[in-house]
Amino acid sequence: MTSDRGSPVWHPFTQHALQPEATMIARGAGAVLETPDGRRIIDAISSWWVVTHGHRHPTIVEAIHRQIDILDQVIFAGFTHEPAEELAARLIQLAPAGLAHVFYSDSGSTAVEVAIKMALGYWHNTGGKRHRILALEHAYHGDTVGAMSAGARGVFTEAYAPLLFEVVRVPFPSADDAQSTLDAIEAACAAGDVAALLVEPLILGAGGMRIYSAETLAEMVRVARHHGALVIADEVMTGWGRTGALFASTQAGITPDILCTAKGLTGGSIPLAATLATAAIFDAHVSSDRRRTFFHSSSYTANPIACAAGLANCNVWREEPVMERIDLLQTAQEAHIAPFRDDADFANVRRIGTITALDLVVPDNGYLAEIGPKLYAFFANRDVLLRPLGNTIYVMPPYCIEDDDLDHIYRTIRDAADACI
Numbered sequence: 001m002t003s004d005r006g007s008p009v010w011h012p013f014t015q016h017a018l019q020p021e022a023t024m025i026a027r028g029a030g031a032v033l034e035t036p037d038g039r040r041i042i043d044a045i046s047s048w049w050v051v052t053h054g055h056r057h058p059t060i061v062e063a064i065h066r067q068i069d070i071l072d073q074v075i076f077a078g079f080t081h082e083p084a085e086e087l088a089a090r091l092i093q094l095a096p097a098g099l100a101h102v103f104y105s106d107s108g109s110t111a112v113e114v115a116i117k118m119a120l121g122y123w124h125n126t127g128g129k130r131h132r133i134l135a136l137e138h139a140y141h142g143d144t145v146g147a148m149s150a151g152a153r154g155v156f157t158e159a160y161a162p163l164l165f166e167v168v169r170v171p172f173p174s175a176d177d178a179q180s181t182l183d184a185i186e187a188a189c190a191a192g193d194v195a196a197l198l199v200e201p202l203i204l205g206a207g208g209m210r211i212y213s214a215e216t217l218a219e220m221v222r223v224a225r226h227h228g229a230l231v232i233a234d235e236v237m238t239g240w241g242r243t244g245a246l247f248a249s250t251q252a253g254i255t256p257d258i259l260c261t262a263k264g265l266t267g268g269s270i271p272l273a274a275t276l277a278t279a280a281i282f283d284a285h286v287s288s289d290r291r292r293t294f295f296h297s298s299s300y301t302a303n304p305i306a307c308a309a310g311l312a313n314c315n316v317w318r319e320e321p322v323m324e325r326i327d328l329l330q331t332a333q334e335a336h337i338a339p340f341r342d343d344a345d346f347a348n349v350r351r352i353g354t355i356t357a358l359d360l361v362v363p364d365n366g367y368l369a370e371i372g373p374k375l376y377a378f379f380a381n382r383d384v385l386l387r388p389l390g391n392t393i394y395v396m397p398p399y400c401i402e403d404d405d406l407d408h409i410y411r412t413i414r415d416a417a418d419a420c421i
């Protein structure tokens with residue numbers, strides 16, 4: 001099949017044969033995107049889960065302006081700069097206690113690659129014969145090869161399967177059977193070669209907005225640690241308030257050995273990621289033997305403009321009532337989702353922190369794959385940016401979203417059931 005689109009741009013996760021046109025966006029402000037002809041689109045998924053305080057938060061915009069006039073970019077091996085130093089110090093203050101070092105990269109996927117490499121480097125350098133990664137069923141950790149390996153396999157990964165490494169897959173801890181998950185971790189760890197348990201704390205995002213309890217997470221960590229395995233928390237989505245706390249790990253009272261953050265790190269303004277590690281992980285890489293160096297870098301590691309944006313994000317958290325905004329949004333989200341609990345067209349109506357999700361009940365005839373795009377188009381026609389995962393509709397707005405816009409989102413979801421089933 002050929003495509004005769006006018007644009008040379010190849011879009012992510014886009015089937016160009018079925019979706020030839022991309023919507024042009026000219027401006028963004030708060031929770032709203034605007035097309036060149038002035039159409040107002042509600043950004044109900046925070047532009048793929050990154051925008052926390054709203055588009056173009058003035059504190060972040062100003063920090064970017066200021067930094068670009070001072071230092072745009074510098075090699076980060078052997079050199080450092082104020083924004084990177086300050087941001088690292090702030091991240092250590094904000095993160096679960098016990099994390100002591102910050103390694104910068106550019107995306108959630110690379111933050112996870114770095115985490116996996118740190119874990120294997122730790123065992124390599126300390127003489128432990130451990131190389132296996134435990135990961136959850138339905139997990140999503142990014143689209144680079146290592147992150148993809150740890151994520152769930154499916155149509156998205158089929159073509160690349162020969163390159164993906166094996167991980168030990170642990171069942172998702174369902175509400176009525178967390179024990180199977182704990183047993184699987186126990187059984188896998190008993191072999192003694194598990195390097196790390198890699199988890200999305202409290203909610204699996206791209207795998208269907210599947211929520212599990214803080215108690216279960218704490219138990220999973222306890223079992224893995226009992227067998228000496230490291231714990232990696234992928235907080236790329238859950239970080240920066242999404243689940244109702246700054247980091248989801250805190251809600252379970254855990255400090256992972258390694259923590260990945262990205263999406264909300266700059267408030268959603270510029271790409272930046274960080275992988276935080278305990279002193280033990282860092283120290284395992286400190287040696288007069290150069291072979292123990294942590295061999296990872298990317299050209300733009302700790303880009304000063306991105307770090308300045310990250311620092312500005314931390315300032316917004318310190319100086320503005322962000323937690324109060326999150327509390328208000330949680331309350332509003334709960335009020336809006338509640339009626340769907342008695343609505344026969346929807347199932348598994350759920351919420352954690354600022355995120356709600358619900359499954360549209362559709363006839364079981366293989367139609368499931370088609371419902372996502374159909375819903376997406378319906379929402380787009382109503383000027384709502386929602387991007388369902390199959391029949392799972394979720395709402396993850398910037399914390400500044402207005403009540404009227406939330407009303408419109410949920411009215412549109414209700415209407416979608418009549419229009420699309």
Ligand SMILES: *Cc1c(COP(=O)(O)O)cnc(C)c1O
Pocket residue numbers: 106107108109110112140141142143200205206234235236237238262263
């Ligand atoms: C989005 C996401 C990633 C990948 O982040 P990118 O910045 O898109 O590479 C990794 N892990 C989780 C949990 C995510 O939600």
